[in-house]
Amino acid sequence: MPSPAPLDRRGFLTRSVRLGAALSVASGLAVTGCSRTQAGTGAPEDDGELLARLRERGFVRVGFAGEAPYGFRDGDELAGEAPTLHREIFKALGVPELRPTLTEFGTLIPGLLADRFDVVSAGMSITPERCAKVIFSEPEFVSPTALMVRKGNPEGLTDFASCAAKGATLGVLSAAVEAAYAKAAGVSDGAVKSLAKQQDGLDALLADRIDAFALTGISLRWLARTNRRAAVEVAAPFFPEIDGVRQFSAGGAVFRPGADGLRDAFDRELAKITGAPDRYVGLIGRYGFTEREVPPRSLRTADLCAA
Numbered sequence: 061m062p063s064p065a066p067l068d069r070r071g072f073l074t075r076s077v078r079l080g081a082a083l084s085v086a087s088g089l090a091v092t093g094c095s096r097t098q099a100g101t102g103a104p105e106d107d108g109e110l111l112a113r114l115r116e117r118g119f120v121r122v123g124f125a126g127e128a129p130y131g132f133r134d135g136d137e138l139a140g141e142a143p144t145l146h147r148e149i150f151k152a153l154g155v156p157e158l159r160p161t162l163t164e165f166g167t168l169i170p171g172l173l174a175d176r177f178d179v180v181s182a183g184m185s186i187t188p189e190r191c192a193k194v195i196f197s198e199p200e201f202v203s204p205t206a207l208m209v210r211k212g213n214p215e216g217l218t219d220f221a222s223c224a225a226k227g228a229t230l231g232v233l234s235a236a237v238e239a240a241y242a243k244a245a246g247v248s249d250g251a252v253k254s255l256a257k258q259q260d261g262l263d264a265l266l267a268d269r270i271d272a273f274a275l276t277g278i279s280l281r282w283l284a285r286t287n288r289r290a291a292v293e294v295a296a297p298f299f300p301e302i303d304g305v306r307q308f309s310a311g312g313a314v315f316r317p318g319a320d321g322l323r324d325a326f327d328r329e330l331a332k333i334t335g336a337p338d339r340y341v342g343l344i345g346r347y348g349f350t351e352r353e354v355p356p357r358s359l360r361t362a363d364l365c366a367a
Contacts, residue, residue: 110319111322121178123168123171123179124182125163129347130142133162140347143158143181148343160181163176168314169194172194184311185311186364196323198361200310200313200334201278201311201353203277207294210291219298220300223242224242229251229252230253231255231265232273233258234255244301259287262290266292278349297350310355310364
C-alpha cells in the first residue's frame with residue numbers, strides 16, 4: 061500500500077516469491093526508509109516499553125477494513141481471519157482486548173502511521189512497497205489459487221493447465237493476476253473473460269457463460285459459503301507457476317516502524333499457531349482457511365519484502 065493507488069486487495073495478488081530465496085539480501089528491508097520515531101511526534105520510539113504499555117492499559121488498538129473473510133464486523137463482534145488470530149496472540153501476550161477502528165483499506169497504513177491504531181488486523185499482503193513504510197509480522201497465511209466450477213465439476217477442471225487442455229472458458233477478476241497465470245499455463249486470451257467482482261464470477265458460472273472462475277481459494281470458499289444454495293463447488297487449491305516458479309501470496313499483521321519488539325513477540329506466538337496446523341484450522345477454519353493456507357516455514361517476510 062505506499063500510496064492510495066496500490067493499496068487494494070488485488071494488489072495482494074501481484075507479488076510472488078521463490079521459496080528458499082536468500083534471506084541475507086533482505087534482512088533489514090522491512091524497516092528501511094522509516095525512522096524509529098513515535099507516530100506524529102518525531103520522538104524516539106521506546107520499543108522496549110511498548111508491549112508493557114499495552115499490557116498496562118489492557119487493550120490493543122487494531123485497524124480493519126470490513127473485508128470478509130479477512131477482518132469484518134459480524135453483528136457486534138470483530139470477526140475474520142486476522143482479528144481471530146490476533147486476539148489469540150495478544151491474549152497470550154497479556155493484552156486481553158482488541159479495540160477496533162473501521163477504515164478504508166487504502167487508509168490502513170496512513171492510519172497506523174498517524175497513531176490511530178497499534179496494528180493493522182486486515183490480512184494485508186506483504187509487498188516491498190509496503191515494507192518501505194511499515195514492518196510486517198511473519199506470514200499468517202499463504203493464498204493458493206483455486207477454481208470454482210459447477211457442481212460435480214462436469215469438465216473435470218483442476219488448474220489452469222487443465223483449462224488450457226480442455227479449451228475451457230475461464231473467468232477472472234479484472235486487473236487481477238489470474239489472467240497472467242492462465243496465460244502462462246497456455247489458456248488462450250480469447251478463453252479468458254474479465255469480470256468486475258466476485259459475485260459476477262459465480263453468476264457467470266451458473267449462467268454457463270464460463271466453465272470456471274479463478275481466484276484465491278480463500279475468497280472462493282467464502283463466496284460459496286455466502287451463496288450456499290448455488291450449484292457450485294470449489295476445486296482443490298493449487299500454486300500456479302510462471303517460468304517454473306511457484307507463485308505465492310502471503311499476508312500478515314502490520315506494525316509501525318520501531319515496534320520491532322512488539323512485532324517479534326507477536327511472531328513468537330504466531331509461530332506456535334502456524335506450527336500447529338490443527339490449531340490454525342481450529343481458529344480460522346470457519347472463515348475458509350485450511351491447512352493449505354498455513355505458510356511454509358521457509359517463506360519469510362524478509363524474502364517477501366525483497367521480492
